[in-house]
Amino acid sequence: MQDKDFLARQFESHRAHLGAVAYRMLGSRAEAEDAVQEAWLRLARSDSATIGNLGGWLTTVVARICLDMLRARKSRREEPLAPGTPEPAAEATDQEAMLADTIGVALLVVLDSLKPAERVAFVLHDMFDLPFEDIAAIVGRTPAAARQLASRARRRVKGAQPDQEADAARRRGIVEAFLTAARDGDLAGLLRVLDPEVVFSPDAAAERMGNVGEVRGADHVAALFKGRAQAAKPALIDGVVGIAVAFGGQLRIAMRVTFAGDRIAGLEAIADPGRLAALSMTPLET
The missing domain is CATH 3.10.450.50 (Nuclear Transport Factor 2; Chain: A,)
Incomplete structure (x- = not known):
């Protein structure tokens, strides 16, 4: 087990990237922060000495956490964002508004309409260039099926271009x-x-x-x-x-x-x- 202070510093060096991945998947700063924090807890409980590529490992863990959160959201039948409407202003922080502007509210609305596996496949491949072989393991599909998920999502997104x-x-x-x-x-x-x-x-x-x-x-x-x-x-x-x-x-x-x-x-x-x-x-x- 690596020294926890060293591990924490290593994790912090990846935090911004992990936050960006999580936010694009979830569209909520609060949920993205929860996902990143859960990734840290899982890292702290793991045998980090066996992890060869910490950045890749953390990205995979965050993606799986976000996929579970998206599936839970769908199972609760939460309503997606209305077209052109960011998260409720009364609950949004200045930083959340900045993040929403960075991605574009229109794109967030389109992403919200995707199925969880489609959204994860699209975000990981088209926004973060993760290979389909890695995405397949996250969404529980074959690489070919993961490619199809991203392709369907891409067609939906292009409609908003x-x-x-x-x-x-x-x-x-x-x-x-x-x-x-x-x-x-x-x-x-x-x-x-x-x-x-x-x-x-x-x-x-x-x-x-x-x-x-x-x-x-x-x-x-x-x-x-x-x-x-x-x-x-x-x-x-x-x-x-x-x-x-x-x-x-x-x-x-x-x-x-x-x-x-x-x-x-x-x-x-x-x-x-x-x-x-x-x-x-x-x-x-x-």
């Missing part, structure tokens, strides 16, 4: 308007694209880099970005329009963007190297 593509184009336009106004020092332009209650929230590394902590309100956020963002460009961050800042060809900051209608409601600056490495980043040419 036109709306998603139009929404992505709209959001890209908002981000580009924000960056142009920031570079030009156009305070009025910044205020036009910022929600009155916008929040800029840097992680610890970004806070040290910019020597600024959380900033709230359109006036304050606009003042913060006025004349800045010279190296910032639009990018797809985990498939969602956001902002990337690179120096010398190296990514230094990624900003997740939360939208409220046609305005920016949140800017989460990520500069921690570990978190940056876990992001899927695709630059958008301007």
